[in-house]
Amino acid sequence: MEMEKQRKPGSCDVVKSMCSPAVTGTKQRDPQRLYTANLAKRESHRKRGKDTWTAKSRELSGQNVRSLNSKSIAANKSLCKNPVENCYHPQPEKTFSAEEARQVMKTVVEERLRNAEYDGNACSALALELADCVKHAVKDLLFFERYKIICFVVLGPVKQSDLCCCSRSVWCPSADTYAEYCFKNNSLFALCVLYAVYSE
Secondary structure: OHHHHHOOOOHHHHHHHHHOHHHHOOOOOOHHHHHHHHHHHHHHHHHHHHHHHHHHHHHHHHHHHHHHHHHHHHHHHHHHHOOOOOOOOOOOOOOOOHHHHHHHHHHHHHHHHOOOOOOOOOHHHHHHHHHHHHHHHHHHHOOOOOEEEEEEEEEEEOOOOOOOOOOOOOOOOOOOEEEEEEEEOOOEEEEEEEEEEEOO
16 A cells, blocks of 8 residues: 555546646537547448449449340340251161161171280280270271261180170160171180160
């Protein structure tokens, strides 16, 4: 208590005394009034800005609507002059010929595997290469529109055993078809199957 009585007035006390209403000679403002005045100013500014923005947006939107309408009318006129042909064809104009495809497959496979010998390490790469060659040959020599060509080749050694290969697919019997060819020499056999699927 003695230390508090002996404490000299510091800078904070001087500033408080200078800012007090008695020293400055100004009236003390009511904080509630200041708060309401600030709210009213903000509300008026917000309304003024909103009205200005609404008017500008209406003007711009009107211009955009007019420009869009003029563009759509011009596009419709051009479509009427040059109608777009319907590209949907449920049935092919020319049906895929499995016999012609088989002849192409036979030529490519026999030319590639006539003197080939079975090699277990290289047969996978050879099968992929052969399937690719057959697919491109059928596409280039027999041009059938809207047909997707899928080809796969099975290579194996010739032994005293039988091998059964089967496949299953869902398609349209009137438009889709397949062709197959089996090659065999003294060392290996090759089964080549090609699917032709019509794309509407």
